[in-house]
Amino acid sequence: MVQITDTEFRKISDYVKRHYGIELKNEKRALVTSRLHSILTEHGFTSFSQYFDYVISDKSGQAAIAMMNKITTNHTYFMREAEHFDYLKNHVLPWVKSVSAREKDVRIWSAGCSTGQEPYTLAMIMNDFFGPEKPYWDTRILATDISLKALDAAKKGVYSDKDIEPIPPTWRLSHFDRIDKTSYSVKESIRSDVIFRRFNLMDDHFPFKRKFHAIFCRNVMIYFNNETKYELVRKFYDITEKGGYLFIGHAESLNRDLTDYKFVKPAIYRKE
Numbered sequence: 001m002v003q004i005t006d007t008e009f010r011k012i013s014d015y016v017k018r019h020y021g022i023e024l025k026n027e028k029r030a031l032v033t034s035r036l037h038s039i040l041t042e043h044g045f046t047s048f049s050q051y052f053d054y055v056i057s058d059k060s061g062q063a064a065i066a067m068m069n070k071i072t073t074n075h076t077y078f079m080r081e082a083e084h085f086d087y088l089k090n091h092v093l094p095w096v097k098s099v100s101a102r103e104k105d106v107r108i109w110s111a112g113c114s115t116g117q118e119p120y121t122l123a124m125i126m127n128d129f130f131g132p133e134k135p136y137w138d139t140r141i142l143a144t145d146i147s148l149k150a151l152d153a154a155k156k157g158v159y160s161d162k163d164i165e166p167i168p169p170t171w172r173l174s175h176f177d178r179i180d181k182t183s184y185s186v187k188e189s190i191r192s193d194v195i196f197r198r199f200n201l202m203d204d205h206f207p208f209k210r211k212f213h214a215i216f217c218r219n220v221m222i223y224f225n226n227e228t229k230y231e232l233v234r235k236f237y238d239i240t241e242k243g244g245y246l247f248i249g250h251a252e253s254l255n256r257d258l259t260d261y262k263f264v265k266p267a268i269y270r271k272e
């Protein structure tokens with residue numbers, strides 16, 4: 001196995017932090033090395049320096065995409081932090097329904113959507129909430145991630161029986177088709193409600209025409225340092241509708257002195 005030197009690890013981690021915000025702490029060194037090792041072998045590189053030179057000189061961007069597919073942590077699951085979905089249904093959507101009664105447009109962004117379980121859960125909640133009125137509303141959810149591999153899996157919408165275990169049985173019946181003994185696919189009626197795009201949250205420019213009623217950025221900023229996190233939260237704030245919400249992971253929190261969002265309850269913030 002090719003070993004990584006201190007300098008090589010620093011160069012790769014500086015690059016990842018500068019371009020993607022993700023901090024690769026020294027404890028992550030063995031993990032990063034083993035995750036990247038298969039690419040080194042595949043290309044016949046004999047050192048991480050050779051590999052890094054190849055990543056930064058590849059103008060197509062494909063080498064960086066492949067690296068980020070390996071480096072990102074995409075752990076997620078259906079119904080994760082389910083209180084958020086209750087809050088969405090009981091507080092956020094009734095508010096959106098009142099403020100958007102004329103436009104009938106609900107704008108929700110799953111930022112860091114990984115393999116799709118979060119935005120599909122949001123789509124199922126919306127489906128329940130709007131019921132027979134749903135065809136009259138634009139309920140499409142924007143779901144973005146930096147990992148193309150995660151996004152490909154998300155777009156396919158195929159999950160194992162273990163993956164769909166947390167989903168209530170009625171939803172399993174109405175929103176999933178069984179493909180074979182152990183896998184299920186999300187029905188088109190839910191899949192078509194989610195628009196998947198690759199987007200780097202570190203981009204200076206957020207290219208969205210309209211502001212969001214709710215942004216879900218859960219378990220993403222834990223990989224960022226404080227400066228990167230609050231810079232991103234500021235950008236989220238700018239593109240949140242007045243009265244709109246930011247949801248973060250329950251293991252995360254925002255310092256009220258460093259953000260204009262107001263604390264609603266743990267991991268839920270509002271732009272007043």
Ligand SMILES: C[S@@+](CC[C@H](N)C(=O)[O-])C[C@H]1O[C@@H](n2cnc3c(N)ncnc32)[C@H](O)[C@@H]1O
Pocket residue numbers: 019020021022072073074075076077080111112113114115118144145146147150199200201202217218219220223249
């Ligand atoms: C642990 S997953 C969280 C998934 C989901 N939000 C949840 O809470 O279950 C974190 C996701 O953030 C994505 N991510 C990390 N840095 C990113 C960046 N700079 N831009 C966009 N996505 C990023 C990763 O690729 C990964 O899929």
